[in-house]
Amino acid sequence: xxxITNIKRPNSDQSESVTVENGAIKGWNIGELGQVxxxxxGTVAPALIELHAHLREPGQTEKEDLASGLAAAAAGGxxxxxxxxxxxxxxxxxxxxxxxIEKAEGLGFARLRPAAALTRGQKGEQLAxxxxxxxxxxxxxxxxxxxxxxxxxxxLGLEYARSLGMVVxxxxxDASLRADGVMNEGPVSEELGLPGNPAAAEAARVARDLEIVxxxxxxxxxxxxxxxxxxxxxxxxxxxxLPVTCEVCPHHLTLTDEALRSFDAIYxxxxxxxxxxxxxxxxxxxxxxxxxxxxxxxxxxxRAEKERDLLxxxxxIAYIELAFPLMWTRFGEQLGLxxxxxxxxxxxxxxxxxxxxxxxxxxPADLVVLDLETEREVNSAEFRSKAxxxxxxxxxxxGWPTLTVVSGKVTFRREG
Numbered sequence: 003x004x005x006i007t008n009i010k011r012p013n014s015d016q017s018e019s020v021t022v023e024n025g026a027i028k029g030w031n032i033g034e035l036g037q038v039x040x041x042x043x044g045t046v047a048p049a050l051i052e053l054h055a056h057l058r059e060p061g062q063t064e065k066e067d068l069a070s071g072l073a074a075a076a077a078g079g080x081x082x083x084x085x086x087x088x089x090x091x092x093x094x095x096x097x098x099x100x101x102x103i104e105k106a107e108g109l110g111f112a113r114l115r116p117a118a119a120l121t122r123g124q125k126g127e128q129l130a131x132x133x134x135x136x137x138x139x140x141x142x143x144x145x146x147x148x149x150x151x152x153x154x155x156x157x158l159g160l161e162y163a164r165s166l167g168m169v170v171x172x173x174x175x176d177a178s179l180r181a182d183g184v185m186n187e188g189p190v191s192e193e194l195g196l197p198g199n200p201a202a203a204e205a206a207r208v209a210r211d212l213e214i215v216x217x218x219x220x221x222x223x224x225x226x227x228x229x230x231x232x233x234x235x236x237x238x239x240x241x242x243x244l245p246v247t248c249e250v251c252p253h254h255l256t257l258t259d260e261a262l263r264s265f266d267a268i269y270x271x272x273x274x275x276x277x278x279x280x281x282x283x284x285x286x287x288x289x290x291x292x293x294x295x296x297x298x299x300x301x302x303x304x305r306a307e308k309e310r311d312l313l314x315x316x317x318x319i320a321y322i323e324l325a326f327p328l329m330w331t332r333f334g335e336q337l338g339l340x341x342x343x344x345x346x347x348x349x350x351x352x353x354x355x356x357x358x359x360x361x362x363x364x365x366p367a368d369l370v371v372l373d374l375e376t377e378r379e380v381n382s383a384e385f386r387s388k389a390x391x392x393x394x395x396x397x398x399x400x401g402w403p404t405l406t407v408v409s410g411k412v413t414f415r416r417e418g
Contacts, residue, residue, distance in 0.1 A: 003036025022367035048359035049081025054297035061090030072111035079403035081368035088147025096138035160220035179203035230283035267315030302389035320389035330401030
């Protein structure tokens with residue numbers, strides 16, 4: 003049994019305590035029972051849910067592994083993480099799904115919910131054994147890390163997933179239009195002499211995939227939208243009643259292609275950082291409800307890889323530990339606490355068809371305590387992730403998680 007004292011519920015100034023037992027919320031203000039932790043006046047909320055993280059296990063553990071990635075997630079306030087299948091080997095075998103779940107359960111950090119590949123080897127040619135992957139514990143099908151170039155295979159995958167009641171998520175980017183682009187195609191890429199990745203690559207693929215959704219009626223989740231045009235296409239599709247959802251990542255809201263003037267590959271991501279106009283449009287989509295949820299696309303690489311030149315360095319930013327502080331500091335006033343928490347808790351659950359996380363008695367005891375006021379400098383050397391570098395190093399942020407509880411057990415507690 004665990005009691006967290008001196009905490010406030012969102013949008014309340016009243017100091018309360020919550021007691022959890024056997025993995026569930028036992029009650030509020032019922033006394034200091036069991037282990038007692040002082041919440042130090044923080045705001046308690048359901049633990050965050052991440053639908054898009056690369057944990058690199060199996061086969062790429064020099065970048066990240068389950069222990070470091072799930073510890074980083076817990077430090078970021080996350081209770082549940084959906085891991086991507088673009089590992090080595092690819093997560094297209096039910097035995098790998100079971101192995102990942104069993105290993106994660108023994109670590110005591112965030113809860114792992116693996117995504118499995120939609121196609122064998124993520125090659126986009128032949129569907130994986132989707133029924134068996136679901137039975138093994140996979141919660142989503144995706145070839146993320148690769149784009150689905152064969153529209154017929156994607157259609158078959160969507161139809162199969164629909165019969166299983168599963169979500170298919172896609173990296174919506176036309177590979178032929180993207181070509182060898184390493185950053186957003188536009189005035190900055192032309193000035194720097196770097197190959198560009200046009201906004202049309204994303205928009206064209208989103209448009210194609212939405213037509214397949216209209217044909218199949220299957221649920222599609224569009225990952226890491228980065229352009230205004232693609233978001234408008236999703237908005238139009240929702241207006242037609244199509245079962246499509248989408249996510250936006252904090253890095254596409256807080257950084258732009260101007261950062262590539264540094265020629266630092268830490269800013270190289272896929273899809274690339276776009277323009278300020280795109281970022282503003284994405285924020286508007288968060289405000290009007292077009293964007294369903296926030297996700298990080300946590301993508302760790304080794305420092306040596308990211309120190310290569312922009313043409314050869316891999317794409318990706320790892321920052322699951324500071325996603326909430328970054329969003330709260332930059333956009334807390336525009337979004338408000340209730341909307342921001344929804345985008346990172348209940349909204350991802352809705353995308354997946356999971357129960358809505360709440361703070362009610364009897365609800366699962368997945369909780370995070372947030373210090374919304376205290377400013378802390380981003381020190382990437384303290385990251386639990388193996389990727390101990392970040393574009394926001396040295397910035398001062400508010401909203402840091404101080405305590406994370408998953409299934410009634412403490413998975414993270416910030417010192418000091």
